[in-house]
Amino acid sequence: MSLQTEGPNHAGDTEYQYVSGQFRGSFASLFSRFDALNVQALTSNCWQLDLRYGPHERQTLDLCPAVGVARGTAFYFHAGYWHSRDKAQFRFLAPPLADAGFNVAMVNYPLSPEVRIPQITEAVRAAVPALIATLPDRHKSLPLFLCGHSAGAHLAIELAANTCSAWQSQVSAVICISGLFDLVPLVNTSLNQKLVLDHLDAHDCSPLYRVRSNELPEGYFLVGGDETPAFQDQSRAMAQHWASAGNRSRLIAVAGQDHFSVLDALQGPDGLLLALMNERSTGC
Template sequence: MAKGREWRSETDRAYANGAFIARAEGYPPKWEAAAAGFRESLGARARLGLAYGGAERQRFDLFLPEGVARGLLIFVHGGYWMAFGRETWSHLAAGAVARGWACAMPSYTLAPAARIAGITAEVARACAVAAEAVPGVPVVVTGHSAGGHLSARMGCADQAVPGLRRVVPVSPLAELAPLMETEMQDALRLDGPECAMESPARLARASGVECHVWVGGQERPAFLWQARHLSEEWDCPWTVDPGRHHFDVIDGLTDPGSALMRACLGGLD
């Protein structure tokens, strides 16, 4: 835990998540095991490694419900744009699939190989290709942490995701400027113009796209501020999920009846 640890800056401490979560190191192995089990359980309804571009990580997995899909939920993973991939999160499609929705999960090129603006462009392309694979249905984009940032970016007026009706950023990074004061800056290489261009809280929400911001009640204060800041700038609802921290706030996506799933689908099903 964080007791006695030295930080390069107070901003590093503010954006450290695992250091303030008990037994944080146990979460990634649990996620990976649950994800592998879910993929196996779906059999042929798990279409894996579909390309949306030519680069190694420009792939997405598509999980299909039984029968005709009623909609498409796209989940964008987090990891501060520097870690993880789609394979760790497959189980989070369970709630959507159980409700008759398809669920797409893209990977993207990680920093420092890509800048955040480039990652945004990759995710936009992934969303467009996934929408082509499940045509004629409403599209919802959600994502967690850095993926919350990317899901919010898909709802900005400068984007045009086909069929997009709703975005649900979970624990999003909506204002990027504070990250310039962290150790992550070595990999992210943010500057003033990119922060302005890539901070959803500074950008207009696209007309006709609804938004509901979600965050855990036990998250770091910086993430509570980020969530509220976006909800205020976009004049949209936000929910503080009681007792949830940064690593378990996404668990509701596995449950078709959860409050988080209801927020994602927003009556579209």
């Protein structure tokens, strides 16, 4: 069963809920500003760009190393509905985290329709051990933070829930921003021209239905207060499933923010992303 969307308008219109209703006319100017911040980010820290973690041309990551004494390592998986966008569009998020003592890996991954979502999920599993192997010895055992936005939040959750990974016990928190955890509604949208999901595939790719009990890291589920009801329901449902299984969970609605402006509330030295990582790294 997929999520049921509440709301006075477009309640049963999945195309609106997941595509057209999420669009804002401000996106062009917002991304233009993000582009300027990305240029500035590359000049302010000692990046290592396009480090390879697998054979596919998009299995690469950018590392923004921790400044001073390292306190942890964060992985960030970008948005784009598994078929678009690039790590380079979100580099601006990394320097404030690095300046606070966190290694930050901005991760690219193969895209659909060249590969299907299960293959994308499998591809990103290699990113964590590949980066850990390159870090200085004193950094290899640091706490890990898995962060993702939209489709990237789906990938972050899939990694966090993979308890067979040798590094899984190091994961301190998974931080999901406007995530997609039930993929069944996407089957009936224009997105499926690229995703090529049937209902069984979509269910199998939905971490909402595979939450394990009492063995997963702290889950933070953030969503913009101005996003469509379906996106808000996705985060609410995942937070509830995470908690119902006995895992620590928090739902955070970011008032007045849409699907991409929510990143403004996260970024910077006073942003919510660093605040949550600081909270976990100090054991609060």
